[in-house]
Amino acid sequence: AQSVAQPEDQVNVAEGNPLTVKCTYSVSGNPYLFWYVQYPNRGLQFLLKYITGDNLVKGSYGFEAEFNKSQTSFHLKKPSALVSDSALYFCAYNFNKFYFGSGTKLNVKP
Amino acid sequence: KAGVTQTPRYLIKTRGQQVTLSCSPISGHRSVSWYQQTPGQGLQFLFEYFSETQRNKGNFPGRFSGRQFSNSRSEMNVSTLELGDSALYLCASSLELPSPLHFGNGTRLTVT
Numbered sequence: 001a002q003s004v005a006q007p008e009d010q011v012n013v014a015e016g017n018p019l020t021v022k023c024t025y026s027v028s029g030n031p032y033l034f035w036y037v038q039y040p041n042r043g044l045q046f047l048l049k050y051i052t053g054d055n056l057v058k059g060s061y062g063f064e065a066e067f068n069k070s071q072t073s074f075h076l077k078k079p080s081a082l083v084s085d086s087a088l089y090f091c092a093y094n095f096n097k098f099y100f101g102s103g104t105k106l107n108v109k110p
Numbered sequence: 111k112a113g114v115t116q117t118p119r120y121l122i123k124t125r126g127q128q129v130t131l132s133c134s135p136i137s138g139h140r141s142v143s144w145y146q147q148t149p150g151q152g153l154q155f156l157f158e159y160f161s162e163t164q165r166n167k168g169n170f171p172g173r174f175s176g177r178q179f180s181n182s183r184s185e186m187n188v189s190t191l192e193l194g195d196s197a198l199y200l201c202a203s204s205l206e207l208p209s210p211l212h213f214g215n216g217t218r219l220t221v222t
Binding site: 032034036041042043044045046049051090094096097098099100101102103 | 114116143145152153155158166200202207208210211212213214215216218
């Protein structure tokens, strides 16, 4: 079955440190992969997407993600975390419709 | 450009009642999708409409239904509400896939 997985329910990082939120996929063919962020009582906001081309994708708010076909991963990264990055992050792929991971709560501590 | 608008933001209903939620997509977006979000189940896909036709459907009982109008605005209806229907219902619109989804801020439904 096609799916995306976010192995970590929660990630804790200190402000100023690099952050990584993990996502792995199990999709046949070429996947369309996305990252979204959700702040409390809000809808999801689009951060970035991988369709084809460069494996390193840059997105909003300084986030980037690396598509790794051999490891079937699409981890979200940021070089220097901010307290305001604390939120719920979702990885998703699109194949006729969108499939979302279970979400990872990111806590950035001052 | 105005974003996706969902109304109302909050709803409190009693078991057995029915409810209608509304979604106005971004201008020019013809695809509208609905999701249910709960702490235990995460994001669950309900259905997607494109040009007034249901294009995809998730695994929800028939009590959940939706429709899309000619101006792309969409409504979803839940009949015979159950306590387990308490959730944040999110609407998203997009251009033709694989364009990203653009979400509204949701309707928080509480069933008592």
